[in-house]
Amino acid sequence: MEDLPVLDLVIFAPLAGILLLAFIPKERLDALRYVTLGVTLVTFVISLGVLGQFDPSAQEQFQLGSSLQWIPEWGIGYITGIDGVSLWMVMLTTFLMPLGVLASWSVTKRAKPYFIFFLALETGLLGVFVALDMFLFYLFWEASLVPMYFLIGMWGYGRRIYAAMKFFLFTLVGSLLMLVAIVYLYFQAPGGPTFSYVELLDTPLTLDVQRLLFLGFFASFAVKVPLVPLHTWLPDAHTEAPTAGSVLLAGVLLKLGAYGLIRFAIPLFPDAARDLAPIIVGLSIVGIIYGALIATMQRDLKRLVAYSSVAHLGFVTLGIFVGSVQGMSGGILQMVSHGLSSGALFMLVGALYDRRHSRQIADFGGLAKTVPVFAGIFLLVALSSLGLPGLSGFVGEFLILLGTFFTYRWWVVPAAFGVVLAAIYLLWSYQRVFHGEVTNEANRSLPDLNPRELAMLAPIVALIVFIGVYPKPFLERIEPSAQRVVDTFNRSTVRPETASVQGGGK
């Protein structure tokens, strides 16, 4: 068991699943669903093996990986490995995938290609999180883009073509700039041209060059996060994507950007990152406030959740760039929390859409009476999203704000005010959908959650509570990796005020 390359198994298990699907006739809907569910579940179980073998106190930076020659003459290798950051991104992906399959029951048209794209997406996403070769990373990065494009464009709603195109366009422009930076970096490696991440870490670069390369990577990642003002593809993509598409988009795809910042943008170009950090911190805080204000006035529930993602991801990038271990750890945990809560919210909105073919807040009202279980779960998830202590959303946000206070002091004031705004847009929309009398006759006979829907929501709810009460298993794996990135970030400058604060003892 020890010698099994579990990590590589996790990445390619979904690909193997695609082979299985290829043999199933396209009209056998149930077979397609259950096989996909089975494949994603098996992938999740294997990933539990990864979690079990991961050693939180390991000395080396990356674990459980492989390193194979691929195209040696070009310095390209198949190099994988995980640390405490990518571990949780992998787990989040494998955890959400089976739930995403359960959320795809309403897909009946062209189900076979749908599920094939679905599994291809999983491999793409997992590959991004484990790749430690820049070429391999870029391959997976682009590979994850294509299935999502088709999922939105072919199985989406309304203006799906427009939304898919916009998603594609934004991401593409960002990716190209990153590609330029990667290729430039390739030639600068101290030991001759290579794509190996670990070797590239020590590339000596002047601050000006670092800045340009950083911005190249940043363009790609900031679009994905998304950081204001590059966020406008998100509400459209979310609104038109099929339910599972939204779940994965919010749950995992947005994390690709934040992950990229932590893994690549900061460690490869630490001086530039530090240099530009105040701008990014500022944009993050703008995102927190701006996303929340816009969410307040949305009439479509999906757009509301989409803008709330802008606000929440603002917290994530804030934590990443404030340069304290609390901020960084909180940002990483917040990525997991947001994946859970926004994933669940999209599932719930999707379940509502399946019943009423509407997502307009104005079409609802009084649902707490007709669908009490649905209402209860929605409230719990919303409370986690607005950062209620005892649920997962609080832990990340608190650490981010604390970390911000350590290094940026009073910048924390507008950021923390985002917590008030979150309560406003979530509780106001909750009131309009669930409270009051049932005014619309069509809502009177809505069925409550069915067993399949409970099965996809219960694990998320359980995890939201677990992380809220006992985040230790998560934080103790995140912290060493977060510390490493923060050390790189702070390497060449001394921040006396930080040092004195953090050295204050307890």
Place this chain on the structure above:
Amino acid sequence: MNDLVLAAEGASADHTALAPLIIALPLASAFFLMLFGKRIDRLAGVIASGAIGGAFLASIITFGSVVAAGHEAAESHRFFDWITVGDFSVGFDLLVDQLSAVMLLVVTGVGTLIHVYSIGYMHGDARYSRFFAYLNLFVAFMLILVLAENLLLLFVGWEGVGLCSYLLIGFWFEKPSAADAAKKAFIVNRVGDFSFLLGIFLLVATVGSLSMVAINAEAGAMSAGVATAIALLLFGGATGKSAQIPLYVWLPDAMAGPTPVSALIHAATMVTAGVYMVARLSPVFEASGEVALLVVGVVGAATALWAAVMASFEYDIKKVLAYSTISQLGYMFLAQGAHAYSAGIFHLVTHAFFKALMFLGAGAVMHALAGEVDMRKMGGLRKAMPITGTTFLMGCLAISGIIPFAGFFSKDALLAAAWADGRYVLWAVGVLTAFLTAFYMFRLYFRVFEGPLKVPEGVHVHDVPPTMAAALIPLGILSVVGGVINLPGVLTLEHFLEPVVGEAQVPEGAIAWVLGGLAFVAGALGIALARAVYLSRASSLRRRKAYSRAPGLVDAARDKFYIDRIYGYGIVAPGKALSSYLANVFDPRYVDGIVTGTGRLVARASENLRGIQTGYVRNYALVFLSGAVVILVIQLVRVGL
């Protein structure tokens, strides 16, 4: 500073042993009822009451061991780690000392009575078991709040009780007013919590820890400026939770919830959380010099007077009690502002008795009158409802500060403390408020319970069923004799609390008697005035005369001095307008327009001006490749140079 915790741990018997059980009982019951409540239906009330009753017994045992341990009773224990990153670490740390032991008794004791009362009161409600689940959950969070040894765990309880308050105010969510009030309560409290959270950050940065013991030990070493900032930020949180100026506006609306909720959450326990927090962190407030304490005292006194005025003009019996609660909480802060933390806690305890009693009495009246809350439609109910009427009178006498009822002792203690501290203006405001308090309370009592019988049409008045009487009678008795817990020579709460909150200055000798006498006279005069205006034969004539003298003022008071409207027009409306503009104009038109436009230009250029709608993915591959080629060329040129 960890040594202190250890020293405290080693000092005496293990009285944190029962602490987790005290929290776990109501918590487990809440989860059980949430999951299976529907099936057991009527039993839900019994199970919930049993869980709280069990917690009450465990609290008594804990209290006993704290008393036995004497002065050095404080003991804390970490049950598990919660959030640990870098040097920052908080856990599920519970602290049992004199202060938390007193709070335990109040929360679980009054809580048990109100649970029992609710069995009768909520009988027949469609969401009967859900009600008890929420009520249990509330108590569990309240217990976390009072047992927390670190400020972040206190914050868990703090926001948790806020959540339960939201759920219970909005319990009858079909009513738009209830749903509105619930949302308002949560959001207004969030504003306070925002301030509280900033205080927490500043504490971590200053002390390096959120442990209460560590904070209080380090407080003396803080600079006055930092201590003032921390104290005021935390107090900002208290103005939300404990409904003080400027964040009190949610509490009157919160009366839309079921009446036992108003009694338990919005009178006896949750709203006192701010008072408790100030007492718990009194060294920080002390370290701030005079500024923070002066703010606390002035806000408290101003709120006490302001809310008492509002109560005097209100016709909704529950809202009179709500304003009264705000006013009485103001008294507690007034005392704390004068260093008299234990007097604040003393008043917290007696207030829990008589205000819970009066809310439950108001609930009994509503129960009997088919939900009627307008006191103009009531009269002479004491004869028809002797248990309710008599116990309610006990509560009114207690809050009015009449000797020997409970409120006299606690109000006297805090007014005397304000005097002794030289806060004469605040003292005078307190005495004036005492007069108003007696006036509005007896205005209510005379209108509702005395005079000729008057009830809404078609209502058959009945007194309370046994389960409700079982709560009213003990609370009535406590309202009469509750003062003994701080009777010199008998039991002294203030002395008991000294190890936690320190010793307060109290006036000695003749001046003490004079001050006590004045407070009493103020209350008696208030009752006399209420009698003259509401019970005597000429009462309605007198009222009309009074109204004609200043109609504008009376109308303003009845419209809550326009405060809700000012907040509405000044904060809510501009906020909505800004959000609307951003959502409907700024974001789609400008941000999206510019970013998408730029992107489209780039795409157009790189696609050789072909439409983006067709064959996009193929084009993408092309762009991908051409991009790579361009880079390679650049590189080659570079290397060539």
